Amino acid sequence: MRALALGGFLLGLCTRSAAAQHATLGPAVAVAEYREVASSLRYSGVGPGASARVTWHRFTLDAAIVSIQMKPASGSAATQSFRATEIDGWLRWDALNYMSFEVGLTQRSPDSDFAAQSLGAVRVGARTRYLLGPGATIWLRGDYLAGAQFSGGGTAPLALELGLGLDLELSRHVRAQVDYSFQRLDRKTNPAGGAKASVPIEQSLARLGLTVGL
């Protein structure tokens, strides 16, 4: 339900693009690997997605949604597949030509609470970028995922996300976006009020998208 609400919000942003400087929207495909608790619990999968961007002066609002069918990786002890829907949002402010600061949200929801933890967090970080050539921009970002919340409870004092990406202008209205993100969440729980247990989570996700200027 929340995913639908955020999707509606994104659509609303896109329809208001006339007032913005630039707005892009397009489909994407993502591959991901998800690990939880121990090295034996690994999933990998592929799924469709979409991304949108609205630029207004020195502000950029990025949003992405992917729905990945996670399957137990080879050699994994996991037995159950699940579909994870991840929604990401970034609001960026360009402080310099090559540096910007960003805040945002991330929400990952598996369709089965028993297979994986859902995650919700606020991200705060910075991004640096460089123009490689005409229409090609490379970027690198680092975010802290603050206030991470899990469906199974617990906290993650160390929750970081690293990103690498490339924006390519294929034509005047069409852009390709390739990005990689790596999340590490050192989740700790104390089930039944006992001693704290460490249940780390990691996810690496690569996304390839094509967007069209509106």
Next chain:
Amino acid sequence: MRSSGLLLMLALGIPAAVRAQAAPAPQNATLRAAIQAYENLDFARAITLARRALSERMTGPDQARAYELLGFSYSATDSQVKAVDAFKQAILLDPDRQLDPNKVSPKITSLFYSALGQVLVVRQLQADSARFIGGQGAVPLRFTVTSPARVRVRAVSGSTSLLVDSAVLTGAVNVRWLARLPNGDPVPSGTWLIVVEATSGQNTFSASRSLRVTYSPVDTLPHLTSLPGYKELPETEVPPQSWRPLGLAFLFTGSAAAGALALNNDGLGSAPGRELIGVSVVTLAAGFVMTLRKPAPRPAEANILYNRLLREQLSQRNADIAKENVKRRQQVQLTVVPLPKTGSAR
């Protein structure tokens, strides 16, 4: 010896000077005979005939010429006082009369100038053609006053009489007529008479010159599209080709890989690499392609600043021109042209 030299000088110089000084043939027959006698070096007869001619009815120019011939003849006969008196009469009749020093002997020329210093006349009154915006220019006037005198210069048209200058003067005089009414407005168009009156004791002399004053609109200035001598510079520049894009792609992907390795939780096994490798390959390929491609033009800040200053200057100049044109549309341009000479009055 002395008289033979004088005779030679007179024979070679003076008759030619008389012919040169008196281009059109005189109407009076007696005067023509006097000139012929002078050319035949019969100075006594020339004097007699010139005097007889002066007792006859003659035109003003013939009278002046008769007195000049008397001056030449008296000079030839060494009657200097009489020669100066004759020249004085010639000058009073024709104040603008000149002797050509290349054709007339120094002796005669000096007697002529001696006569000039003994009479009060205003000679060679000249006005130059001029074109100027009303109130911002002047008409140059030049004349010569032969003796110290109170000189009043006036511009007269119909019942309007404007004082141009009033001073005690002698010699060559330059005066500027501003062509303005007392209230500062330009003088009305039409014919104006510049009158120069010289007064010294009982002697008075005046000379005049007619001018035509016409009005025309003042030309407006065209707006500028560029500043002369300056042109805008390109606001972007293409940096030289380099390996920098590939190097940066390596740096960014290397940083991401190192970060992912550092962040990896060993308890979850080795860091996942499939996604990172895929994105890194694409990124490095883009860096390589961009290295081979012509670099993207980038803004040339100095040129942008220069162009901005240039445009500011241009708009400032055009604003000034617009202001000037508003002023010019309210002004009038005067064209002053001297009319053919009508003579002088005594």
